[in-house]
Amino acid sequence: MGSQTKFAPDYRESPAPLFQQVIADDPIPAPAVLREYSEIDVPVARVPRDQYRSPAFAALEEERLWPRVWQMACREEQIPEVGDCVVYDSPGASFIIVRSGPDDIRAYYNSCLHRGMKLCAQDTSVAKLSCPFHGFTWNLDGTLAHVPSRWDFPGLKDENMHLPQARVERWDGFVFLNRDADAPPLADYLGHIPAHFADWSYGDKYLATVIRKTIDANWKTCIEAFVESYHLAGIHAQALPFGGDASTQYDVWADDPHVSRFMEPTGIMSDQLPRALSEQEILNSALSVVFAGAVPPTLEDGMKARHFMAAGMRAAMGEAHGVDYSAMSDAEAGDAVQYSLFPNLIIFRSLGYPYVYRFLPVRGDPNRATFEFMIFKPKPADAQWLPEVEKVELGETDTFAGAGVLPPWHGEIYDQDVNGLRQCQAGMRDGGDADIIYSAYQEVRIRHLHQTLARYVSDDPRDAPGRR
Ligand code: FES
Numbered sequence: 438m439g440s441q442t443k444f445a446p447d448y449r450e451s452p453a454p455l456f457q458q459v460i461a462d463d464p465i466p467a468p469a470v471l472r473e474y475s476e477i478d479v480p481v482a483r484v485p486r487d488q489y490r491s492p493a494f495a496a497l498e499e500e501r502l503w504p505r506v507w508q509m510a511c512r513e514e515q516i517p518e519v520g521d522c523v524v525y526d527s528p529g530a531s532f533i534i535v536r537s538g539p540d541d542i543r544a545y546y547n548s549c550l551h552r553g554m555k556l557c558a559q560d561t562s563v564a565k566l567s568c569p570f571h572g573f574t575w576n577l578d579g580t581l582a583h584v585p586s587r588w589d590f591p592g593l594k595d596e597n598m599h600l601p602q603a604r605v606e607r608w609d610g611f612v613f614l615n616r617d618a619d620a621p622p623l624a625d626y627l628g629h630i631p632a633h634f635a636d637w638s639y640g641d642k643y644l645a646t647v648i649r650k651t652i653d654a655n656w657k658t659c660i661e662a663f664v665e666s667y668h669l670a671g672i673h674a675q676a677l678p679f680g681g682d683a684s685t686q687y688d689v690w691a692d693d694p695h696v697s698r699f700m701e702p703t704g705i706m707s708d709q710l711p712r713a714l715s716e717q718e719i720l721n722s723a724l725s726v727v728f729a730g731a732v733p734p735t736l737e738d739g740m741k742a743r744h745f746m747a748a749g750m751r752a753a754m755g756e757a758h759g760v761d762y763s764a765m766s767d768a769e770a771g772d773a774v775q776y777s778l779f780p781n782l783i784i785f786r787s788l789g790y791p792y793v794y795r796f797l798p799v800r801g802d803p804n805r806a807t808f809e810f811m812i813f814k815p816k817p818a819d820a821q822w823l824p825e826v827e828k829v830e831l832g833e834t835d836t837f838a839g840a841g842v843l844p845p846w847h848g849e850i851y852d853q854d855v856n857g858l859r860q861c862q863a864g865m866r867d868g869g870d871a872d873i874i875y876s877a878y879q880e881v882r883i884r885h886l887h888q889t890l891a892r893y894v895s896d897d898p899r900d901a902p903g904r905r
Pocket residue numbers: 549550551552553554568569570571572573
């Protein structure tokens with residue numbers, strides 16, 4: 438898809454090797470989709486700070502953005518049986534995602550057609566949807582089932598009492614909804630994603646754990662901190678010897694307004710370190726962070742740190758999952774390959790990062806957002822049932838490291854991000870009116886996000902992608 442006429446070096450002066458040069462040396466080669474690179478063609482724009490902090494801009498997003506985009510509402514395995522419901526509170530509208538038939542999923546507005554009560558306060562499993570206030574009841578197909586004291590509603594017609602619903606479409610076990618009848622189909626909206634995940638299915642995985650934390654930062658501030666590696670030196674300096682920040686490849690595609698990607702190599706030193714490290718030094722630093730206290734082995738001649746680390750990841754995850762990953766490429770096993778789907782979803786395509794992130798604004802407060810950190814596991818081949826998703830709520834002072842569900846060094850990384858985000862948003866909020874600026878290459882995904890956002894919040898609704 439798309440021609441690739443310009444290569445990343447056109448945009449960068451860094452002496453660090455490019456991702457494509459790094460993976461060209463790998464003993465187990467990366468698949469074709471990881472050997473592609475895109476043409477970077479997004480204007481370097483400035484963005485007013487008010488887009489990150491003003492209630493007026495948040496209201497504009499609630500009016501023009503959220504009602505018109507495909508939003509990942511839940512996973513299919515969260516509602517395996519007919520009648521299973523997940524409540525999805527999206528910006529400006531709450532939905533009940535219900536399995537209404539064995540292969541039918543609906544998204545009803547979570548509001549009674551009598552006096553507006555929320556029909557479901559939380560995830561549940563029901564035979565019919567019954568309002569807790571006065572008992573109006575609907576069948577799972579949205580038709581009216583029962584009105585208590587029906588005699589008291591003389592003019593009421595069943596055909597006018599269908600539960601209103603949003604569009605629902607699915608991809609790879611993810612259930613998406615869209616409130617806009619004019620939006621393009623999900624398959625178009627997903628752009629490069631289905632082809633790039635053809636050999637990395639999330640349909641074979643299940644959502645095992647969700648960690649939820651409210652972050653003191655705008656939802657865009659949050660997502661933007663996770664789509665660039667440029668902040669490695671400032672926020673995660675412990676990873677500089679092996680984090681590959683300057684070798685990260687960034688992709689945006691001209692014909693794809695909703696998708697971007699980065700590929701951050703592991704076992705490659707940063708160009709921000711004062712001197713070159715040997716492969717052994719890289720490995721020693723990496724192991725001291727990843728497995729504190731581990732005695733690093735001596736690398737055999739010609740063995741690179743990244744190849745040793747990829748082999749370690751294949752073995753460790755293979756044991757944890759009971760799956761043979763021995764043929765998996767070094768890039769897929771060890772690197773951080775990650776796609777974003779506009780506006781608020783990040784999906785990894787990496788063995789060591791079986792993660793999906795969703796960010797949602799906190800209603801009425803542009804300076805806060807909810808971060809849902811989802812951890813996936815492979816579905817056992819013969820699974821009759823899957824465990825219910827484990828939900829971990831982190832309070833204001835709770836940390837990712839303390840939650841105990843992530844590898845400890847990942848926990849520390851996310852805690853560093855959360856602290857950095859709080860400080861970033863505080864400065865953004867209280868630091869005057871200078872526009873926000875972004876770099877040409879390493880922050881291209883952020884510029885891409887703002888380019889697409891501008892099309893949605895435009896005064897002309899036809900500017901939104903896929904509209905005529
Ligand atoms: S508000 Fe739902 S039955 Fe009255």
